Amino acid sequence: MSRRTKIAAVLVFLGILHGLAIFAGFLAPYPYAEQHREFPYAPPTRIHFSGLHPYVQDSTRSYPIQFLVHGRLFGVPAPGVIFLLGSDAYGRDLFSRLLYGGRVSLLTGLLAAFLSLGLGLVLGTAAGFYGGWLDQILMRGGELVMALPWLYLLLAVRAFLPLHITTVQAFFLIVVIIGGAGWVRPARLIRGVVLSARERGFVLAARGFGASDAYLIRRHILPLTLGVVLTQATVLIPQYILAEVALSFLGLGVGEPVPSWGNMLAEAQEYHALVAHGWMLAPGLAIIPVLLGYLVLADTFIAPAGRAR
Amino acid sequence: MRYIGRRLLHGLLLLVGVSLLSFLFANLAPGDYFSELRTDPRVSAETVAALRAQSGLDRPLPVRYAAWVASVLRGDFGYSLAYNSPVGPLLWGRVRATLLLTGTATLLAWLIALPLGTWNATARGKWGDSVSKVVLSCLLAIPDLLLAIVFLMLAVESGYFPAGGMVSPGWASLSGPERVGDVAWHLALPVAVLVLGMLPTLVRHVRASMAEAIDSPFALSARAQGIPRQRLLFRHLLPAAANPLISLAGFSLGTLLSASLLIEVVMGWPGLGPLFLEAIMARDFALVLAVVMLSASFLVAGNLLADILLYRMDPRIRMK
Numbered sequence A: 001m002s003r004r005t006k007i008a009a010v011l012v013f014l015g016i017l018h019g020l021a022i023f024a025g026f027l028a029p030y031p032y033a034e035q036h037r038e039f040p041y042a043p044p045t046r047i048h049f050s051g052l053h054p055y056v057q058d059s060t061r062s063y064p065i066q067f068l069v070h071g072r073l074f075g076v077p078a079p080g081v082i083f084l085l086g087s088d089a090y091g092r093d094l095f096s097r098l099l100y101g102g103r104v105s106l107l108t109g110l111l112a113a114f115l116s117l118g119l120g121l122v123l124g125t126a127a128g129f130y131g132g133w134l135d136q137i138l139m140r141g142g143e144l145v146m147a148l149p150w151l152y153l154l155l156a157v158r159a160f161l162p163l164h165i166t167t168v169q170a171f172f173l174i175v176v177i178i179g180g181a182g183w184v185r186p187a188r189l190i191r192g193v194v195l196s197a198r199e200r201g202f203v204l205a206a207r208g209f210g211a212s213d214a215y216l217i218r219r220h221i222l223p224l225t226l227g228v229v230l231t232q233a234t235v236l237i238p239q240y241i242l243a244e245v246a247l248s249f250l251g252l253g254v255g256e257p258v259p260s261w262g263n264m265l266a267e268a269q270e271y272h273a274l275v276a277h278g279w280m281l282a283p284g285l286a287i288i289p290v291l292l293g294y295l296v297l298a299d300t301f302i303a304p305a306g307r308a309r
Numbered sequence B: 001m002r003y004i005g006r007r008l009l010h011g012l013l014l015l016v017g018v019s020l021l022s023f024l025f026a027n028l029a030p031g032d033y034f035s036e037l038r039t040d041p042r043v044s045a046e047t048v049a050a051l052r053a054q055s056g057l058d059r060p061l062p063v064r065y066a067a068w069v070a071s072v073l074r075g076d077f078g079y080s081l082a083y084n085s086p087v088g089p090l091l092w093g094r095v096r097a098t099l100l101l102t103g104t105a106t107l108l109a110w111l112i113a114l115p116l117g118t119w120n121a122t123a124r125g126k127w128g129d130s131v132s133k134v135v136l137s138c139l140l141a142i143p144d145l146l147l148a149i150v151f152l153m154l155a156v157e158s159g160y161f162p163a164g165g166m167v168s169p170g171w172a173s174l175s176g177p178e179r180v181g182d183v184a185w186h187l188a189l190p191v192a193v194l195v196l197g198m199l200p201t202l203v204r205h206v207r208a209s210m211a212e213a214i215d216s217p218f219a220l221s222a223r224a225q226g227i228p229r230q231r232l233l234f235r236h237l238l239p240a241a242a243n244p245l246i247s248l249a250g251f252s253l254g255t256l257l258s259a260s261l262l263i264e265v266v267m268g269w270p271g272l273g274p275l276f277l278e279a280i281m282a283r284d285f286a287l288v289l290a291v292v293m294l295s296a297s298f299l300v301a302g303n304l305l306a307d308i309l310l311y312r313m314d315p316r317i318r319m320k
Helices: A003-022 A094-130 A132-146 A150-159 A167-181 A184-198 A201-208 A213-249 A261-268 A271-276 A278-308 B002-028 B033-038 B045-054 B061-073 B087-122 B127-140 B144-158 B176-214 B217-224 B229-267 B272-281 B285-313 B315-319
Strands: A048-050 A053-057 A062-064 A066-069 A072-075
Touching: A003 A094, A003 A278, A094 A132, A094 A167, A094 A184, A094 A213, A094 A261, A094 A278, A132 A184, A132 B002, A150 A167, A150 A213, A150 B002, A150 B229, A150 B272, A150 B285, A167 A213, A184 A213, A201 A213, A213 A261, A213 A278, A213 B144, A261 A278, A261 B144, A271 B144, A278 B127, A278 B144, B002 B061, B002 B285, B087 B127, B087 B176, B087 B229, B087 B272, B087 B285, B127 B176, B144 B176, B144 B229, B176 B229, B217 B229, B229 B272, B229 B285, B272 B285, B285 B315
Parallel strands: none
Antiparallel strands: A048 A053, A053 A062, A066 A072
């Protein structure tokens, strides 16, 4: 498979996964907080077929699965329930929560990576292009940030911010924490690229013609950093998804009733859930294809650079 | 020697910087341990103010920083309000547990990664290498957190391994060797998770740098002189390939400590992780600060050690 088709295939795969989360409102049969108190820890619903018509049944009667009802892709008529992946302690549909939770977790990864790369691009370019005291301050500051193990750093920053906040605030707070704490590595790499780019012949020539700094950076230097930025994105996004999962798992991120893969896993960790209700692990399993996609993407980005060396 | 001294100074300065920064942040933080008290209608504002004065929270920042540094030098690390005791004694047992866990895991991971990576490097292009590559890539895609929960689930279901903790109840009454065995039994699962989490990265790097060494001209000439394969690989090529691996060992320490934090929380291992989480939830900033400083010291010390080792192993660095 050529590199191009491989990248395209992985991008389509990741696009589908993200699409599932984005269209949670349509694909999920239930809202994320809807409780069916009479069905706590229901196992995944079995789907039967009569001919081509799928239906579900409880002990007394069967309910046909209806498609495109109430603005959702599928559902079953009222007294019946459909839990494709089972339900949690409050009888909430795990499949629906998984899709909605993916929204939070995947979006955190994307937004935080965007923030990190933006910061890294600005600070790294400034440090590399202007050098001198600015470079010194930024790089020494970066060393301070890097002196902490990343999860300890995230928790420490989180510790010094308010604990009791709304879920929306919590979401943006952890995006800012995760993204803001991660600027150092991209900034260092971009600084390296800018340092060498600054001395390239065409940049010196443009400078000799009297080009302004802003023009040089925009026209000649930033395009050269594109490779590093893309590679870093494929490395940072999965790492940040995991960071969100870790924070929410520890109860310091997005909290109930809004689902995220992290706080859903925290429920799975409870003793009885662990032993008798294996389907509660679904959010943990859902992370795997996402990580795998980004890993393959990162590999295909990095591999040719490694071969050229 | 001057090189080592310079690295040492650099590490110390880093730690001072981290402490200043986190102290500043802790003071900008809205609320402290007493702000939780203030919401209690039975506690008057005067009482809270008096308590704050008693614990020195109302003094100016530089004074408090100086007092904190003095208490760090005494080994107290400030005063924990939640535990109502100096922080130091709370820490040492936790530090021992975390170091035991991460140390064992590191040792084991390298003991597996070195031969496996070397073997992969010699078998490049053969099916064994491809299989191990695929397996390790899949392993890389499984979050440590999930692995820890699944292992815990298996432990509970099978009953072969304890469901968390570091020692069994009644540990104190066991004899010496039994105690060690009991801790090792509890250590097995968290160490397994950590090792599985580290292995893909380590093997990949060992493979890459061994492959480079194997392809080098000196390896060819050594082989031509008839040096046996095992000896060639482990006595001649591994030291030549060690350089990037030592740096990696230093770098990967941060990831290791982070993974360890999560696993400690899931598996109930009484290390720094659970203590840190409790301190954050109680807004016990003295304890938070101490854990932050400790984790930074581990990382800085680990990198320093890697630097010194590199310096000893590689004459090229000494020349610079």
